[in-house]
Amino acid sequence: MRILHTADWHLGRLFHGTHLTNDQSHLLDQFIDLLADQKPDVIVLSGDVYDRAYPPVEAVELLDETLARIAIDHNIPMLIIAGNHDNPSRLEFGSRLMTDRGIYLFGRLTSCDTPIVLQDADGPVTFYLAPYCEPAEVRAHLQDDAAVCFDSAMRSLVGRHQVNGRSVLLSHSFVHGGSVSDSERPLSIGGADTVSADHFLPFSYVALGHLHQPQSFNGGRVRYSGSLMKYSFNEAAQRKSVSIVEIDAAGEIQTEEFQLTPRRDMRVIRGTLEELLQRPDDYGPRDDYLMATLLDEGAVYDAMGRLRDVYPNLMHLERAAQLEGDGEIRRASDIVGKSDLDLFNDFMQAMTSSEMTPEQTEVFVEVAEEIRREEREGTS
Amino acid sequence: MRILHTADWHLGRLFHGTHLTNDQSHLLDQFIDLLADQKPDVIVLSGDVYDRAYPPVEAVELLDETLARIAIDHNIPMLIIAGNHDNPSRLEFGSRLMTDRGIYLFGRLTSCDTPIVLQDADGPVTFYLAPYCEPAEVRAHLQDDAAVCFDSAMRSLVGRHQVNGRSVLLSHSFVHGGSVSDSERPLSIGGADTVSADHFLPFSYVALGHLHQPQSFNGGRVRYSGSLMKYSFNEAAQRKSVSIVEIDAAGEIQTEEFQLTPRRDMRVIRGTLEELLQRPDDYGPRDDYLMATLLDEGAVYDAMGRLRDVYPNLMHLERAAQLEGDGEIRRASDIVGKSDLDLFNDFMQAMTSSEMTPEQTEVFVEVAEEIRREEREGTS
Numbered sequence: 001m002r003i004l005h006t007a008d009w010h011l012g013r014l015f016h017g018t019h020l021t022n023d024q025s026h027l028l029d030q031f032i033d034l035l036a037d038q039k040p041d042v043i044v045l046s047g048d049v050y051d052r053a054y055p056p057v058e059a060v061e062l063l064d065e066t067l068a069r070i071a072i073d074h075n076i077p078m079l080i081i082a083g084n085h086d087n088p089s090r091l092e093f094g095s096r097l098m099t100d101r102g103i104y105l106f107g108r109l110t111s112c113d114t115p116i117v118l119q120d121a122d123g124p125v126t127f128y129l130a131p132y133c134e135p136a137e138v139r140a141h142l143q144d145d146a147a148v149c150f151d152s153a154m155r156s157l158v159g160r161h162q163v164n165g166r167s168v169l170l171s172h173s174f175v176h177g178g179s180v181s182d183s184e185r186p187l188s189i190g191g192a193d194t195v196s197a198d199h200f201l202p203f204s205y206v207a208l209g210h211l212h213q214p215q216s217f218n219g220g221r222v223r224y225s226g227s228l229m230k231y232s233f234n235e236a237a238q239r240k241s242v243s244i245v246e247i248d249a250a251g252e253i254q255t256e257e258f259q260l261t262p263r264r265d266m267r268v269i270r271g272t273l274e275e276l277l278q279r280p281d282d283y284g285p286r287d288d289y290l291m292a293t294l295l296d297e298g299a300v301y302d303a304m305g306r307l308r309d310v311y312p313n314l315m316h317l318e319r320a321a322q323l324e325g326d327g328e329i330r331r332a333s334d335i336v337g338k339s340d341l342d343l344f345n346d347f348m349q350a351m352t353s354s355e356m357t358p359e360q361t362e363v364f365v366e367v368a369e370e371i372r373r374e375e376r377e378g379t380s
Numbered sequence: 381m382r383i384l385h386t387a388d389w390h391l392g393r394l395f396h397g398t399h400l401t402n403d404q405s406h407l408l409d410q411f412i413d414l415l416a417d418q419k420p421d422v423i424v425l426s427g428d429v430y431d432r433a434y435p436p437v438e439a440v441e442l443l444d445e446t447l448a449r450i451a452i453d454h455n456i457p458m459l460i461i462a463g464n465h466d467n468p469s470r471l472e473f474g475s476r477l478m479t480d481r482g483i484y485l486f487g488r489l490t491s492c493d494t495p496i497v498l499q500d501a502d503g504p505v506t507f508y509l510a511p512y513c514e515p516a517e518v519r520a521h522l523q524d525d526a527a528v529c530f531d532s533a534m535r536s537l538v539g540r541h542q543v544n545g546r547s548v549l550l551s552h553s554f555v556h557g558g559s560v561s562d563s564e565r566p567l568s569i570g571g572a573d574t575v576s577a578d579h580f581l582p583f584s585y586v587a588l589g590h591l592h593q594p595q596s597f598n599g600g601r602v603r604y605s606g607s608l609m610k611y612s613f614n615e616a617a618q619r620k621s622v623s624i625v626e627i628d629a630a631g632e633i634q635t636e637e638f639q640l641t642p643r644r645d646m647r648v649i650r651g652t653l654e655e656l657l658q659r660p661d662d663y664g665p666r667d668d669y670l671m672a673t674l675l676d677e678g679a680v681y682d683a684m685g686r687l688r689d690v691y692p693n694l695m696h697l698e699r700a701a702q703l704e705g706d707g708e709i710r711r712a713s714d715i716v717g718k719s720d721l722d723l724f725n726d727f728m729q730a731m732t733s734s735e736m737t738p739e740q741t742e743v744f745v746e747v748a749e750e751i752r753r754e755e756r757e758g759t760s
Binding site: 087 | 434437440441443444447448451452467469470472473474475476477478480481483757
């Protein structure tokens with residue numbers, strides 16, 4: 001069975017205030033072309049279909065159009081699970097009315113008790129569904145008090161099934177040891193949010209979503225396909241792709257990656273203002289989404305405005321070294337990759353000259369968790 | 381052909397801060413029961429499925445569940461058009477994937493060029509679709525400059541079809557001379573928003589939505605089924621229903637109304653505070669949604685709090701006559717039924733002692749129109 005694995009489309013995403021719908025549409029056109037070329041038997045999309053609980057109209061239209069092309073024009077079944085950016089109930093709307101057409105949408109854990117079985121010439125392949133959900137939801141639905149964190153919740157979710165024969169798990173989770181990018185929203189603030197790859201041993205293949213960089217574990221049997229496109233500048237060097245996974249009669253797998261070509265690449269350029277202005281041809285296509293790191297030491301005047309005349313999609317500008325008031329050198333790398341908790345702690349330290357107390361940390365985590373939940377439920 | 385006509389469900393509506401989902405769900409259960417009893421060949425829902433562009437999760441779940449019961453459990457086709465409260469693109473999501481199951485969702489005008497033809501023993505019945513849309517959209521889509529107002533837009537929309545044989549039009553519009561309720565959102569601020577019933581002469585039956593009171597025109601061939609339930613206290617005396625319309629082989633119609641029983645009725649009670657507190661049994665079921673008109677002349681203390689001990693769902697309280705600062709008697713009836721423009725004009729007059737100038741009126745209409753559009757597009 002040939003499985004086309006993709007994840008983290010994030011339709012409706014804003015990037016530095018710019019809607020990426022045209023970029024996403026451009027990539028999904030190629031995705032559709034790939035179907036004709038590669039003739040997969042099934043498509044799996046492992047969560048974060050949309051970027052937010054209330055996606056903009058353009059994102060809804062793009063998904064609607066894409067699903068229609070997949071199901072009606074190409075007649076290929078597709079399994080979709082919700083990620084932490086999707087609202088589970090909204091994503092599931094109409095799902096029971098679309099299964100005849102081969103589109104399977106799984107948002108709520110309560111919809112995922114029964115796996116989906118697809119057949120090929122070698123017999124059945126069973127697809128298990130694990131959309132993103134909080135440990136508390138797993139605890140409530142399975143009535144299993146052991147599901148206290150993401151890791152134990154995954155053990156409970158997987159453990160309830162007798163996994164035999166050729167099997168695939170779709171999961172939107174953070175595997176321990178995985179490489180993060182800047183564009184993933186943390187699953188938990190200040191708590192453990194990873195799961196062990198050991199839980200995934202029973203499956204022929206585990207199609208993961210959440211981490212935006214393509215990467216694999218357990219000898220390739222556990223895999224993040226990576227996001228549809230780059231969603232932050234620290235992904236500039238990544239090569240985004242979708243994966244075709246071939247499962248043979250014995251349940252052995254072979255994987256091939258297919259790169260889609262973005263409408264505009266996302267890149268970082270470095271140089272002095274003069275270099276960037278005078279020799280733009282040295283820096284690749286001018287209308288890519290760019291971040292410029294300026295190497296100038298002294299003052300520069302209206303760098304953004306002048307650079308944008310040359311690079312119309314320059315999104316962000318930073319100085320390699322920026323002198324702070326107290327003379328301390330502060331670099332962007334001091335911020336990138338830090339958790340919200342760490343950043344807030346830094347801020348508190350700068351303001352009060354002392355570390356946050358455990359009580360303060362607890363209050364911060366509580367408030368941040370609440371905001372995170374509200375974002376997903378779309379109540380804010 | 382037996383057509384079950386309903387409209388204006390307004391799923392997700394808030395009533396004085398209270399979610400009506402349980403009430404709507406209670407009525408839709410009866411609606412489903414009616415399908416088994418009356419065995420309609422098709423259901424038509426003439427707009428305002430949801431109450432707003434971004435409906436709450438509970439409303440999405442209720443519609444999802446209801447459509448699944450209609451299509452899967454009862455296997456009855458259903459045609460749905462968008463009303464002025466629905467977002468056209470969001471409502472249409474997945475529509476092409478649901479038609480195999482007999483669910484037809486029409487939001488955007490561009491999706492409505494081709495009518496739907498259903499068959500019964502007497503031959504075909506053609507269903508034309510006219511979801512709510514602004515005259516400007518009609519002008520753009522039909523490239524017809526004559527569509528300058530709602531009335532001329534309807535003439536253009538209907539005029540493009542050669543209507544022959546048995547035919548039904550679904551439309552969400554305001555027929556000239558129709559009786560309004562307090563719970564409809566105006567289609568236009570300060571402009572003409574009605575359409576002539578004459579445009580509807582070519583059809584065997586016109587299934588309308590928008591006005592919440594059941595009512596008919598053209599000898600019953602043009603009909604508002606009315607809303608699913610009462611959505612304002614000025615509808616207290618209305619009898620809400622859904623209609624079964626039987627079209628015979630010759631295109632003649634017979635209509636029967638079916639009343640659904642609300643979980644809680646919406647009623648107005650009148651009396652002095654003492655009467656209402658002492659003799660609640662005289663005023664019907666205590667847990668209905670109630671508005672109380674107090675007949676007391678003098679001061680009363682904490683009327684709302686005391687009445688709520690007896691009538692837990694008392695939503696609103698008013699005094700029959702309320703003395704204003706200047707001694708002028710001001711009644712609620714001075715406000716009810718007035719347009720936003722009239723109310724604002726009253727306010728300006730009270731503040732400035734002069735009528736609004738034409739320029740001021742224009743500014744008000746412009747701003748109010750913008751707010752109205754944003755509400756529908758869900759951008760605010």
